[in-house]
Amino acid sequence: MKEKSIGVFVGSLRKASYNRAVAKYLETLAPENFKMREIDLSGLTMFNQDFDDEGTTPAAWTKFRSEVKALDGCLFVTPEYNRSFPAVLKNALDIASRPYGQNVWDGKPAGIISVSPGGMGGFGANQQLRQPLSFLNLQLLQQPEVYLGHANAFLDENGQITNDSTKAFLQQYLNAFVDWVTFLSEKH
Template sequence: MSKLNIGVFVGSLRRESFSRKIAKAVAGLLPEDFQSKLVDIGGLSLYNQDEDTPETTPPAWVVFRQEVKALDGLLFVTPEYNRSVTPVLKNALDIASRPYGQNVWSGKPGVLISVSPGQLGAFGAYHHLQQTMAYLNIILLNQPEVYISNVPSLLDAKGEISNPQTQKFLQTFAAAFAQWVRLFPVKQTN
């Protein structure tokens, strides 16, 4: 039996990103019939419609769109920049939603986690992303919502989750996400 492919999209490029650490932890909690892959969005040039023609589309955009199209589910983990979405994540969403009528995000099940060292758990980014993802027809699992605040206090020196309650909650969340993805038909790729 083939595994369900989950793309992991991290909205932070920082080497010691809290979002990346949480994404890795959640991906590791998925059942055995799932495989996850961190999708690199940091090397994508800024979306410019003038460059998005059959003759001029950057090769990295083409590869990225193909990669997203082949996924069975989407895991987004992001911090918040100025109460909103990080530029790198918004750019990735834009690239894979274009050209018009060729949105490769459409119809895919997804989940969203926002992460912050502060008290609000990146609430603003979470809700801005919900709006964008609804328009892109990414079908988000709405419960449980995951806003992780005070994230440094939840991680040990290796960057792994050290808080038992957080670990238990994320296990429940990963199980709910797996159940959500299983509700959607698996797309056959050639």
């Protein structure tokens, strides 16, 4: 089977991010032909259309757009800030959707996982993120939905998942995501 390149977009910039820990764990579950890697969002300056309009597009934007364009799929792993997803993800979505008519997200298979120390597992962020992903024409896996609450209870101090049912659920999700990406790539 052809190798697939999957970009993992972590919505937290925090060093000890629960979301990054979950993303790293998911990378270990991927089949050999699915190359999952985190795409660094920390160096992206805030979107400003003037940069593109004036021909002063930041090099980090150009690199990021090229990286996204080359992907076979996208996995968004997000915390919840004030019932929504973090600005770093919105900024990344905006940068790679512009200039107008050059949306490099278009048509890519995608999935969302939200992780939070709170009991609702980032439900607000997960639901809010669906709207721009849909508008940008990412082909979102609808089921299963993943809201991982009480992250501090299933992650140890080294960022390792210690709960077997969480591990099993993440494997189930990743299997569905792999099937989704494979299905859509065979259609095109």
